[in-house]
Amino acid sequence: DVKVTQSSRYLVKRTGEKVFLECVQDMDHENMFWYRQDPGLGLRLIYFSYDVKMKEKGDIPEGYSVSREKKERFSLILESASTNQTSMYLCASSPQLPGTDYGYTFGSGTRLTVV
């Protein structure tokens, strides 16, 4: 069964900590995405990557960075966590042109609480 795996379901971190959220896919997909989801705001794209070592800013990249050293792994980094980054974080992957037929495959999400 094809899968996108996020390393943690729940995380609690302190303000100012550096936080790493990991995402791994086993489908040999080119594209990977990080979203955050907050009540009433829907899905907001943070960063995405079309290839190894490539990254593109999404709609809300401030306070975040990403790393894609291998095709299967896409990491989201909170350089200095703040309470307004408390959220559900969703990783997704897709083949090169998802709009034609495939769409995205999502991970189960990481609920991050910054205290």
Add this chain to the structure above:
Amino acid sequence: GNSVTQMEGPVTLSEEAFLTINCTYTATGYPSLFWYVQYPGEGLQLLLKATKADDKGSNKGFEATYRKETTSFHLEKGSVQVSDSAVYFCALGSSGSARQLTFGSGTQLTVLP
């Protein structure tokens, strides 16, 4: 650019009621259309899809028909169950070279026993 407009929620229904969640879109060309479902505390799962006009996607009793003339992809189910309580997202994929999907804002559905 592409956009997806979904029916505002939340929607509350009694078990066995008929469900419609409206979705309309704006896009150039011939996009593919998707419905995703998110159960509490989970990620999104693909529920159904349609890749061309007049196609009907179906899964788990849910259906949606790709209507190009009305630019719509409304989600329907004839008899909802408590287990259908979730957030439903409509999404659009461009037929061009775009690598991203465009999502609607999501509709929360609660089904009461």
